[in-house]
Amino acid sequence: MSQTPIKPSRRALLRGTAALAATGAIGAPMVLREARAQAAFNWKRFSGTTIDVLLVKNPRSDLFQAAEKEFTELTGIKVSSEQVPEQQQRQKAVIEFASGKPSFDVSGISLHVQKRMAAKGKWFEDLNPYIKDASLTSPDFAFEDFGAGPVAYARQADGALDTLPFFVDYWMVYYNKELFDAKGVAFPKTMEEMFTAAQKLHDPAKGVAGFVSRGLKNANVPVWSCLMLGQGMEATSADGKLQTDTPEAIWAAELYRKLNKETGPVGSVGFNWNECQTTFMQGRAAMWLDGIGFATPLEDPSKSRIVGKVGYGVTPPGPKAHHAGMFGDGIGISRGSQKKQAAWLYIQHMTNKAQQLAMLKAGAGAPARSSAYLDTATIQASKFGKQYFDCLLASAKIARAALPQIVPVTEFRDVFGVALTNMIGGSDVAAELKKATDAFAPVLAKSEQG
Structure with missing residues (x-):
């Protein structure tokens, strides 16, 4: 595959235009600007790399794995991912992080269980520098789209953001x-x-x-x-x-x-x-x-x-x-990984606006991104019905x-x-x-x- 930046396909542009039009908030000029920004960012710079990912067995991980083909086509990075039942995944994470040489480059964690443990054990990279690096972070990633609540939930006491929140339950x-x-x-x-x-x-x-x-x-x-x-x-x-x-x-x-x-x-x-x-x-x-x-x-x-x-x-x-x-889940880059930058591209893709909207459409929980909740067309067409979304939004207001x-x-x-x-x-x-x-x-x- 070519190492040079690729232009988005006509299908991708049409899909993006439809999604944006559904929100009723963004017109064609913004679509063109986002398309050009996407084309300017070099997603292929780590083509040929293979990363290993440890996931918890649940509907969100099913969505991640379903998106792997698209990610590989976009980046040339291959993904080897494993879903492990929740309790066993937590045990595996503790053992492997303690070894200093985990077998995975990316891992999901339960913030409500492992947040402080991860900080104390220095499990993950601080993502703040990655987010600020324009050569590593696509301009359409839009970190500011993540809700303040989920980000605060994921952020450690010292200010480090060692996992990116992608799901609030x-x-x-x-x-x-x-x-x-x-x-x-x-x-x-x-x-x-x-x-x-x-x-x-x-x-x-x-x-x-x-x-x-x-x-x-x-x-x-x-x-x-x-x-x-x-x-x-x-x-x-x-x-x-x-x-x-x-x-x-x-x-x-x-x-x-x-x-x-x-x-x-x-x-x-x-x-x-x-x-x-x-x-x-x-x-x-x-x-x-x-x-x-x-x-x-x-x-x-x-x-x-x-x-x-x-x-x-x-x-x-x-x-x-x-x-x-x-409760909530985050995803981070193993500090012991030798493929941190490729791992960051994976995290960006799996937590982008389209993926977060897919989570909402699938009924797999509450996305951390705010934009997902603005897609009224998706909500109206969802098989889960109005009561599901009313419950989700009402619960968010009284969450503790x-x-x-x-x-x-x-x-x-x-x-x-x-x-x-x-x-x-x-x-x-x-x-x-x-x-x-x-x-x-x-x-x-x-x-x-x-």
Whole structure:
């Protein structure tokens, strides 16, 4: 392939013109300016390079992999990517980054779990210099298009932007409208009403659970912490103190136990999000509390039995506050990579405006870029319908971090995950939280000293 800059194809120009026209905000002169800027940037400068990418198995990674062919045609850079289930991917990242010689050039991370760990371990390159380098960053990348909230979520305390935020996940309630209508049940207006609604909808004889959520230890902690937000409280206070055995935390854990023990499916103690998703889209659960980014297969007739029957509801308010738990993903360049500049071109392409809009169109979650939400034509034509987007936008307005931003967040999830699992088994809620708090307090203290 030629090493010189290439002009965009007629098809690409037409596609760009249509997309821009759909926003109703930009005319033909801007299209020509963007086309010329694209042509002037040398995407081919690292042609012949191969980069390795570590991804978490989810709908966003499916979109990344689907775009690899287009990226290779644009740059001449080949991509070898791997999707690994969430828990295993996190373990793999920790082990490989600790070695100093990770096998991948680019990795995605969960900001709500690995942000501070990544900073402490110096996992990634600071992307600020790359963004400012006009020879490495295409003029149409438009970093300013990324929302201030997601960027602040990704930015480290020292100002480094070691990952680029590409996805923000808000927790909400998926519900089966057909099951609700059949029993004349209204969508719950409060967190407590979630339980009463689940009781009415729970029908084990017909194989239908009133409610499903993560029961697997570690994975289950965000469910509890999202319920705790209904008390206007996070697991740690502003000054970093644990608030995990307070009356508010106990209330949230009691609700978690009731929902899962009394109205959950058999075996849910071993469920992660994927088992919950499968149960819900097979029509075997009336409600599912989890991230809005898991919607994609629910409206896919080849995978789901409830296409067109899915309701998307904002997490109901708790006794003291109304928040939607917020999580997010970032993607960065391994500090140990020998192909950092080629890796940066990959990150640019996978987080560009078209890719972020594709995420929204696919129902794979909330993009970090603001421009995606201006494409009213896409929203109106989406198979997910107005309620999905209303839920997404309403959740964004009340979003609050659901997990503590601490270094040992994995240990936090492990310790309290065991406690929650024990509760479903019948153990005393307050006693389990007290035991977990006492066990985790020295771990947190030690991490802060380091």
